[in-house]
Amino acid sequence: MIKTLNRTLKYSLLTLFFSVLIQFVAQSQTKNYPKDQFQSPIRRQLNLSGSFAELRTNHFHSGIDLRIGGVEGEKVYSPYQGAVTRLKIQAWGGGKNLYIEHSNGYTTVYMHLRNYSPKIEKYVREYQYANQTYEFDIPVPKGELIIEKGELIAYAGNTGSSGGPHLHFEVRDTKTQYIINPQHFGLDVIDNSHPYINSILIRPEGVSSRVEGMPDKQIYKVIGPNQSRPRNQKAIRPNDTIEITNMISLGIQAFDKSSGSTSRNGIYSYKLLIDNEIFWTFKIDEFSFDKSRYINACIDYELYKNKKQKYLITKQLPNNQFADFKTYNSSGVISLKPNTIKKIEYILQDYKENTTSFVFYIRGVVSNPNLIINAEFSPTQALYWHKDNIIEDNQFRIELPKNSLYETAEIDYRSSIDLLTQYPVLKIESNSALHSNMEIVMPIPNIIRPEHRTKIVVVEQKGRFQNSIGGKTREGIIIASTRSFGTYSIALDTISPTVFPKNFKSNGKLRPKQNTLTLRIKDELSGIARYKGYINDKWVLMEYDGKTATLTYNIDNKELNQSTNNLRIELQDEVGNATIKSFTVIK
Secondary structure: OHHHHHHHHHHHHHHHHHHHHHHHHHHHOOOOOOOOOOOOOOOOOEOEEEOOOOEEOOEEOOOEEEEOOOOOOOEEEOOOOEEEEEEEEOOOOOOEEEEEEEOOOEEEEEEOEEEEOHHHHHHHHHHHHHHOOOOEEEEOOOOOOEEOOOOEEEEEEOOOOOOOOEEEEEEEEOOOOOEEOHHHHOOOEOOOOOOEEEEEEEEEOOOOOEEOOEOOOEEEEEOOOOOOOOOOOOEEOOOOEEEEEEEEEEEEEEEEOOOOOOOOEOOOEEEEEEOOEEEEEEEOOEEOHHHHHHHHHHEOHHHHHHHOOOOEEOOOOOOOOOOOEEEOOHHHOEEEOOOOEEEEEEEEEOOOOOEEEEEEEEEEOOOOOOOOOOOOOOOOEEEOOOOOEEEEEOOEEEEEOOOOEOOOEEEEEEEEEOOOOOOEEEEEEOOOOEOOOEEEEEEOOOOOOHHHHHHEEEEEEEOOEEEEEEOEEEOOEEEEEEOOOEEEEEEEOOOOOEEEEOOOOOOEEOOOOOOEEEEEEEOOOOOEEEEEEEEOOEEEOOEEEOOOOEEEEEOOOOOOOOOEEEEEEEEEEOOOOEEEEEEEEEO
């Protein structure tokens, strides 16, 4: 009997050992990508201002951002032979986008471009003038725009939602459309800097759990062995010990730098070891777009929502379907008995294998169970991640489908009618994140005249500001969708958009060598939906930049062909309010 038990125990231990070993090896392996086929898309030393899969708002970064010296116009070259298969221009997002499908099974993508190479620009202009539109998203038939390896394809810029001149560069698997880390393809990014850990987050798990006697989350600034502790902020040095009661999960805020850069880039590989055994890992080599929003299940969303701080956590939420978030024990939650000590070690690496590790200890203690969290948030109901959710209250209604949450969410739900405006107000506050759209239904008050009911939008109220999320009216109600918890009401938009010259004056003479006409456009609530420009009654291309709210016309003397010209701008917002305004342009 004893021999049988010993054999069973040995077998179980061996099984556990090989299981952990297989998981560790699988986590450390990377596919074999071709290292010698792609050349660099720019002809300068590669320096990153944004790394692959770093933590962004509601998504993982889908490429790398290459620095171009802070000035637009850097030449961009095709890394390999292929053909343009898609062209896209938008006022926000990627701005001017370019997609090239290569003969080796990969597609490269370029965003925030200033403009395209002459042959691609000609194709784009012909489409824009034929369809009288600046913004579009079209497939390009294979063979129409053949591209050779090393061919000039574009000039890097700052279009769309870019925060400064750079080249956003992606590599995708053409068949699956998975986005792949471009550094896997042999791009020589010089990086001698080690990742650095800014702070550690320790999160009590359960009402009886404590961190140094406290029932709420604790953030510790990471400091060096001889560094003074900061005032009014908790800090942790290497090999410090933190007292814990019952159960916790951990979080980390860390960054990487490219050589010669001050940008705070993302980390390539995270590992957490407990007592020298692997406990949690996070490393992304490729991912699909439909999984990108799971970033909100990988971070402490409450801290991000309230303080705009992103901490990558160890706890596996029940509906976190992101495959590269890996826990190896207890779903990323650590249990600690009194008078026991555990060694915690974070190991971080950038793509060049510059490594940083940080070790500290946690010790189990007994704490006062009567301490409670002083929470500003007071939940009234719960929404469940694993089933459909509907809350109905008179003519108010919210509907949230199954799998729209990462975990069961406590919400503060309240519906009311504002005494001053008589408009409905629907409060749906939570510290959890929404993965899918939540439908909101609110009544339309009788004080809104029938002819104005097409001018109503649902708005999210943020202090003194309102942000329109649109909506459709139907038989006394308005319906809208949102991916954010918040406080919602309705607003009436009867004000037309406005337009003003920025770099010229109507009836004023243009400056010598002036090559653009720029106008500022604005809509107070529902947003600009359509815009058109005409010179002497002929449609002309106006480039709309969302972040600066400007329309720009690049002067073409074949269009601006008279000594005195009429420039007409036509605008319409999302609820149909229109503006037509003319300006006299004198050459």
